[in-house]
Amino acid sequence: xxxxxxxxxxxxxxxxxxxxxxxxxxxxxxxxxxxxxxxxxxxxxxxxxxxxxxxxxxxxxxxxxxxxxxxxxxxxxxxxxxxxxxxxxxxxxxxxxxxxxxxxxxxxxxxxxxxxxxxxxxxxxxxxxxxxxxxxxxxxxxxxxxxxxxxxxxxxxxxxxxxxxxxxxxxxxxxxxxxxxxxxxxxxxxxxxxxxxxxxxxxxxxxxxxxxxxxxxxxxxxxxxxxxxxxxxxxxxxxxxxxxxxxxxxxxxxxxxxxxxxxxxxxxxxxxxxxxxxxxxxxxxxxxxxxxxxxxxxxxxxxxxxxxxxxxxxxxxxxxxxxxxxxxxxxxxxxxxxxxxxxxxxxxxxxxxxxxxxxxxxxxxxxxxxxxxxxxxxxxxxxxxxxxxxxxxxxxxxxxxxxxxxxxxxxxxxxxxxxxxxxxxxxxxxxxxxxxxxxxxxxxxxxxxx
Numbered sequence: 350x351x352x353x354x355x356x357x358x359x360x361x362x363x364x365x366x367x368x369x370x371x372x373x374x375x376x377x378x379x380x381x382x383x384x385x386x387x388x389x390x391x392x393x394x395x396x397x398x399x400x401x402x403x404x405x406x407x408x409x410x411x412x413x414x415x416x417x418x419x420x421x422x423x424x425x426x427x428x429x430x431x432x433x434x435x436x437x438x439x440x441x442x443x444x445x446x447x448x449x450x451x452x453x454x455x456x457x458x459x460x461x462x463x464x465x466x467x468x469x470x471x472x473x474x475x476x477x478x479x480x481x482x483x484x485x486x487x488x489x490x491x492x493x494x495x496x497x498x499x500x501x502x503x504x505x506x507x508x509x510x511x512x513x514x515x516x517x518x519x520x521x522x523x524x525x526x527x528x529x530x531x532x533x534x535x536x537x538x539x540x541x542x543x544x545x546x547x548x549x550x551x552x553x554x555x556x557x558x559x560x561x562x563x564x565x566x567x568x569x570x571x572x573x574x575x576x577x578x579x580x581x582x583x584x585x586x587x588x589x590x591x592x593x594x595x596x597x598x599x600x601x602x603x604x605x606x607x608x609x610x611x612x613x614x615x616x617x618x619x620x621x622x623x624x625x626x627x628x629x630x631x632x633x634x635x636x637x638x639x640x641x642x643x644x645x646x647x648x649x650x651x652x653x654x655x656x657x658x659x660x661x662x663x664x665x666x667x668x669x670x671x672x673x674x675x676x677x678x679x680x681x682x683x684x685x686x687x688x689x690x691x692x693x694x695x696x697x698x699x700x701x702x703x704x705x706x707x708x709x710x711x712x713x714x715x716x717x718x719x720x721x722x723x724x725x726x727x728x729x730x731x732x733x734x735x736x737x738x739x740x741x742x743x744x745x746x747x748x749x750x751x752x753x754x755x756x757x758x759x760x761x762x763x764x765x766x767x768x769x770x771x772x773x774x775x776x777x778x779x780x781x782x783x784x785x786x787x788x789x790x791x792x793x794x795x796x797x798x799x
Contacts, residue, residue, distance in 0.1 A: 619791070
């Protein structure tokens with residue numbers, strides 16, 4: 350680290366130190382930036398009308414706030430780019446004048462890219478536009494290169510320009526691309542802004558579908574909702590899912606209350622005391638340690654975590670995956686479900702428009718089949734299932750303790766198996782649980798409690 354960065358850290362200005370590390374992007378400074386993230390807190394808030402969001406970032410002696418507008422303009426242009434410009438196996442340059450929209454797209458898409466900003470202010474706004482996600486994941490996936498000003502020392506194959514300020518941006522691009530014969534594809538609302546555009550070749554860049562993502566570098570991909578599971582192993586597209594059934598009740602009767610809802614019924618009836626009960630296992634096989642408390646999944650890192658006798662609370666007062674929960678917790682979950690459903694019904698599912706907008710999770714893969722287990726976005730996917738969606742675009746969960754892809758045939762190498770916590774046989778039974786019809790078993794269990 351430079352003396353400047355060390356001085357910033359010593360004065361408690363971790364945000365500024367993070368900025369300087371990310372501007373230099375040396376290997377040492379990127380490692381330092383990841384460590385600095387532990388000293389920074391971040392908060393995001395979406396406006397009630399879903400047209401803007403705010404991000405607040407705090408460290409010991411520093412605080413920054415950013416306000417962003419949600420613009421469908423950039424999404425529409427990106428659709429044009431994906432449908433008309435072949436981005437595969439190319440190094441792509443682009444002008445980052447979109448408040449982070451293109452920067453975040455290239456962060457997720459897996460394309461080899463280099464972004465350019467006219468000044469440091471635009472660079473900072475782009476880098477912090479989705480900061481809560483990078484913070485949560487400790488930048489497990491490296492952020493793409495983003496340069497300030499006229500620095501241009503990368504070999505690129507084509508350049509993407511979404512026009513905002515034609516004259517200023519044209520001068521800037523002419524200054525950095527003057528000596529290069531690079532195809533520039535510009536996209537604008539105005540026909541007068543197309544003087545630099547070249548012929549757009551046929552071709553389409555699509556989001557990987559299902560297991561196609563294993564052959565790409567993309568962090569985002571498309572999955573069938575039929576193959577999505579919650580942490581209990583329940584599916585969203587079959588009868589009995591507590592969130593989906595509650596939303597369907599609300600659709601039929603918008604005046605329904607939490608006390609009358611399927612959600613309250615579920616929280617009162619389904620109260621597992623350990624992971625075995627949580628999976629609704631009734632066979633007599635040795636399930637230790639599944640029947641002694643709450644453990645991480647056998648494929649989760651780190652190895653050999655402590656056995657928890659008490660369940661984990663997702664928020665004070667309860668766990669949204671099962672009961673028992675306090676009345677206040679249940680009421681809050683019910684209101685959140687209704688709010689998410691109404692938002693998605695009105696605005697659709699556009700994860701690229703919002704901070705932390707993607708439903709995230711990981712893949713369980715057995716031969717040519719998969720299940721996608723949801724980590725973040727349980728309420729959103731339930732609402733989408735109730736609205737009749739059959740596919741969604743999602744993102745890998747990149748939290749440090751998560752494996753993005755878990756292969757059935759690698760069970761002996763899973764962290765908890767290698768640590769001796771789970772036998773390979775028991776670990777595989779847990780994996781197979783997510784491939785079974787657990788909703789039918791759940792409905793039978795709940796009916797037996799009446």
